[in-house]
Amino acid sequence: MSLLSTYIEHIINVLPDLVTGSMITIEITSFALFFGMILGTISGLGKLSRTRIFRYPCIVYIDFIRGTPLLVQILLFYYGIPGLYSNATGNSLNIDPILAGIIVCSINSGAYIAEIVRAGIQSIDRGQMEAARSLGMTEKMAMREIILPQAFRRIIPPLGNEFIALLKDSSLLAVIGVHELLKTGQLYISRTFAAFPVYIAVAIMYLILTILISRLVAYSERRLGVSDRS
Amino acid sequence: MIEVKDLYKRFEDLEVLKGISVDIKEKEVVCVIGPSGSGKSTFLRCINLLEIPSSGEIFIDGERITDKKININKMREEAGMVFQHFNLFPHKTTLENVALAPIKVRKISKAEAEKRAHDLLEKVGLLDKANVYPSSLSGGQKQRVAIARALAMRPKVMLFDEPTSALDPEMVGDVLGVMKDLAKAGMTMIVVTHEMGFAREVADRVLFMDDGIIVEQGTPEDIFSNARNERTKSFLSKVL
Ligand SMILES: Nc1ncnc2c1ncn2[C@@H]1O[C@H](COP(=O)(O)OP(=O)(O)OP(=O)(O)O)[C@@H](O)[C@H]1O
Ligand SMILES: [Mg+2]
Numbered sequence: 037m038s039l040l041s042t043y044i045e046h047i048i049n050v051l052p053d054l055v056t057g058s059m060i061t062i063e064i065t066s067f068a069l070f071f072g073m074i075l076g077t078i079s080g081l082g083k084l085s086r087t088r089i090f091r092y093p094c095i096v097y098i099d100f101i102r103g104t105p106l107l108v109q110i111l112l113f114y115y116g117i118p119g120l121y122s123n124a125t126g127n128s129l130n131i132d133p134i135l136a137g138i139i140v141c142s143i144n145s146g147a148y149i150a151e152i153v154r155a156g157i158q159s160i161d162r163g164q165m166e167a168a169r170s171l172g173m174t175e176k177m178a179m180r181e182i183i184l185p186q187a188f189r190r191i192i193p194p195l196g197n198e199f200i201a202l203l204k205d206s207s208l209l210a211v212i213g214v215h216e217l218l219k220t221g222q223l224y225i226s227r228t229f230a231a232f233p234v235y236i237a238v239a240i241m242y243l244i245l246t247i248l249i250s251r252l253v254a255y256s257e258r259r260l261g262v263s264d265r266s
Numbered sequence: 267m268i269e270v271k272d273l274y275k276r277f278e279d280l281e282v283l284k285g286i287s288v289d290i291k292e293k294e295v296v297c298v299i300g301p302s303g304s305g306k307s308t309f310l311r312c313i314n315l316l317e318i319p320s321s322g323e324i325f326i327d328g329e330r331i332t333d334k335k336i337n338i339n340k341m342r343e344e345a346g347m348v349f350q351h352f353n354l355f356p357h358k359t360t361l362e363n364v365a366l367a368p369i370k371v372r373k374i375s376k377a378e379a380e381k382r383a384h385d386l387l388e389k390v391g392l393l394d395k396a397n398v399y400p401s402s403l404s405g406g407q408k409q410r411v412a413i414a415r416a417l418a419m420r421p422k423v424m425l426f427d428e429p430t431s432a433l434d435p436e437m438v439g440d441v442l443g444v445m446k447d448l449a450k451a452g453m454t455m456i457v458v459t460h461e462m463g464f465a466r467e468v469a470d471r472v473l474f475m476d477d478g479i480i481v482e483q484g485t486p487e488d489i490f491s492n493a494r495n496e497r498t499k500s501f502l503s504k505v506l
Contacts, residue, residue: 161353163349163351163353164353164355166316166347166349166353167347167349167353167354167355167412168355168367169316169339169342170314170316170342170345170346170347170416171342171343171346171366171367171371171415171416171419172339172340172342172343172367172371172372172419173339173367173370173371174339177370177371181366181370182355185357186355186356186357189357
């Protein structure tokens with residue numbers, strides 16, 4: 037009984053830290069998803085482009101990011117690039133860990149979102165583009181007015197999955213000292229050695245966040261999906 | 267008004283059109299019939315450049331649309347196309363489907379485009395469906411909206427690619443009715459169709475295509491009652 041009450045006490049004590057950490061996690065994930073969507077839309081379209089100078093860089097970017105672990109990307113960006121900079125210039129370069137986290141996660145999710153965007157666009161019936169073109173719309177106009185709005189509705193569910201995956205993967209940023217959810221828990225453990233209750237609490241916090249996101253996704257799906265049943 | 271000269275179209279090693287030449291006058295209604303795979307759709311799609319001809323020339327109103335320097339989008343504005351599978355925009359209401367291209371392409375005001383769409387929907391008998399999404403329309407209604415959508419661009423010629431083939435039999439009449447009205451109003455039309463009754467009644471001229479060429483052409487009477495070519499006869503004996 038006293039073990040349980042000790043655990044509960046630890047959880048109550050760590051909770052404010054975990055809430056603060058969650059805020060950082062949400063902040064990083066949201067920014068990364070936002071920039072990832074921009075990057076992903078551009079490179080997803082780029083991968084579909086007929087022009088090689090657009091297509092090839094996009095393919096290299098997407099394949100490189102998807103083919104290497106996020107942890108390696110984080111370390112490469114946070115330690116590797118400043119290392120290269122100081123070797124090359126003799127000066128040192130310090131990157132803010134949170135900023136580094138946002139940048140790496142944006143680049144990472146951009147590659148996954150690119151594939152989501154590409155698949156979404158390709159899932160739209162060819163007849164839609166043909167109808168738009170037959171009405172005299174340019175390819176760009178048809179993309180903007182006809183294809184992308186329809187593709188966007190279809191990519192909301194996979195985008196939601198990407199959001200959840202990104203939120204969980206952002207815990208890797210603990211290794212470069214970002215005070216996100218996992219790291220705040222670990223810092224508490226290093227002071228108190230209360231590994232079990234704190235990791236349980238951390239896990240439950242992630243669970244709450246991911247459940248909230250899937251609710252949000254389901255809601256926006258319902259809001260946007262109404263008119264698109266052909 | 268539409269002049270096609272020695273049109274060839276190849277997809278990789280498959281030659282689909284093998285020298286098509288035809289002149290179509292203003293207000294003429296031309297029906298194109300022929301077996302599956304004979305190149306009817308490809309021919310139609312070449313006329314509004316959804317397919318780029320491999321060789322040959324096409325003129326619309328004296329303008330050579332096969333000219334490499336010509337603005338393809340500009341040319342497509344002049345030829346309205348109606349597809350077998352309607353291809354309405356599912357994320358736009360019926361009215362928006364019709365008004366979109368005039369606003370975005372012709373750059374007319376939203377109010378004017380909606381007025382135009384309103385009138386066209388009335389003409390095809392679907393004014394009461396102006397604010398619904400295509401998903402709630404029947405096939406015949408969808409196709410009539412698609413016709414209104416193409417007409418909203420005020421094209422010089424309307425191209426129909428089997429507009430009734432995907433419809434339940436009881437819907438076919440409504441769509442053909444709209445097309446008949448259009449023909450009566452003096453629209454230049456090229457219609458690929460399996461509706462021989464429609465061709466017989468409405469067409470000024472019938473083209474029979476087989477294997478990438480126009481095998482025989484003439485008035486509906488010439489083709490349906492007095493076909494001379496064996497291939498035409500054998501095709502008609504199967505469909506009539
Ligand atoms: N984009 C394409 N790429 C390759 N082959 C094609 C393409 N479009 C059409 N074809 C081929 O060209 C031939 C003629 O096709 P087309 O659609 O013009 O025939 P059709 O007369 O309209 O037939 P149907 O009555 O079945 O519609 C067919 O063998 C078809 O497979
Ligand atoms: Mg066809």
